[in-house]
Ligand SMILES: *[C@@H]1O[C@H](CO)[C@@H](O)[C@H](O)[C@H]1NC(C)=O
Ligand SMILES: *[C@@H]1O[C@H](CO)[C@@H](O)[C@H](O)[C@H]1NC(C)=O
């Protein structure tokens with residue numbers, strides 16, 4: 102059987118923008134969201150948010166529609182972010198892997214607490230236009246994405262967030278309520294003056310939520326931190342059509358003209374969903390997981406750079422629409438990568454400038470203090486492999502009426518792009534490129 106496991110995390114640190122003021126107010130603060138609950142989701146939301154919509158529609162339909170409301174903006178944002186990350190120095194020779202959805206969630210959560218130009222930058226930077234959609238509608242769409250993704254039972258998928266709030270800092274109650282309602286935020290009170298303990302508390306939480314994959318998200322924590330927002334996504338799925346472990350053999354992967362590396366190459370001949378996009382000379386293979394989640398493996402014929410320049414939401418929509426089952430021999434390396442991104446510069450470059458500056462307006466979070474975002478970090482890991490002994494022969498019997506027809510070979514032996522998406526909510530959960538499968 103083959104297994105794919107990936108997960109990621111985004112985090113932000115708020116500092117008091119008032120330098121040298123180590124104190125952040127003295128009032129006892131209200132309980133951060135979800136503090137009484139040990140579970141990260143499923144509690145207390147999804148009800149009572151009906152303000153402003155009609156209740157006549159069927160519940161499921163209503164959900165589908167709401168979680169789809171922002172899929173275009175989210176997908177466009179995903180590719181914009183990808184292009185900025187990929188345009189960074191050296192990225193042509195580096196793996197890229199991140200969760201656009203998780204980054205969108207973190208920015209949307211911030212926008213709830215932002216006002217004025219800071220808010221406008223966040224809202225527009227995510228691709229929303231106030232004349233077309235209200236903030237309330239955006240938040241509700243995210244709420245439905247959380248609900249839809251977290252309710253899948255046949256894949257292990259969880260999307261969540263948490264707020265670590267300093268003992269002496271009192272965010273506005275409305276902010277905490279919105280964080281809980283829309284982003285399923287769990288709340289914790291933290292003593293950031295004891296930086297080492299606070300760091301451990303956050304790292305432990307993240308380690309638990311990512312099932313050990315990201316044990317040390319935070320390296321160092323400034324004692325001036327007053328609030329820390331974490332957004333995570335964890336995904337583990339089994340392929341619908343498994344690879345045979347004993348077919349896996351050493352093979353060559355061509356990183357570029359100058360470099361070849363040896364990888365463990367998995368092989369399977371079966372009916373696969375494939376598409377050849379002639380317009381951009383690219384092969385696409387779709388590997389399904391249970392439920393509506395699948396992975397698109399995108400193999401450009403003329404080099405990664407050309408693909409990166411043009412790829413956009415419309416391509417993905419076209420591929421998903423025209424995918425056809427064909428007998429195919431697929432070669433795919435086993436790999437395990439981990440990517441860590443400092444997003445501060447990239448987001449600044451993308452126009453999110455206010456939130457990092459001293460003109461940041463987060464008066465939706467607190468009116469008593471000037472606060473800004475001081476750090477924006479993202480980590481993601483992706484493992485693609487087979488779990489040796491558990492392979493069953495039950496799947497993968499490729500019976501085809503056209504057995505005489507020559508089969509296509511799709512050999513992922515040169516840089517390719519990876520997109521993990523959920524077709525129900527049309528969300529890109531993860532996006533990246535594998536340039537060197539042997540790079541950790
Ligand atoms: C990218 O490279 C240029 C020139 O080599 C350098 O000045 C710049 O600091 C680099 N940027 C990053 C983000 O490393
Ligand atoms: C928002 O949409 C309206 C009409 O759809 C358009 O005129 C306006 O320029 C848009 N605003 C931004 C910031 O894109």
Ligand SMILES: *[C@@H]1O[C@H](CO)[C@@H](O)[C@H](O)[C@H]1NC(C)=O
Pocket residue numbers: 254255256339391
């Ligand atoms: C996934 O789908 C397969 C076949 O479609 C089914 O046998 C299995 O029980 C499902 N669930 C999980 C968790 O694999």
Ligand SMILES: *[C@@H]1O[C@H](CO)[C@@H](O)[C@H](O)[C@H]1NC(C)=O
Pocket residue numbers: 353355358359360361
């Ligand atoms: C990499 O492998 C290809 C084909 O196996 C070969 O033609 C090429 O010369 C190799 N490149 C290097 C730098 O070894």
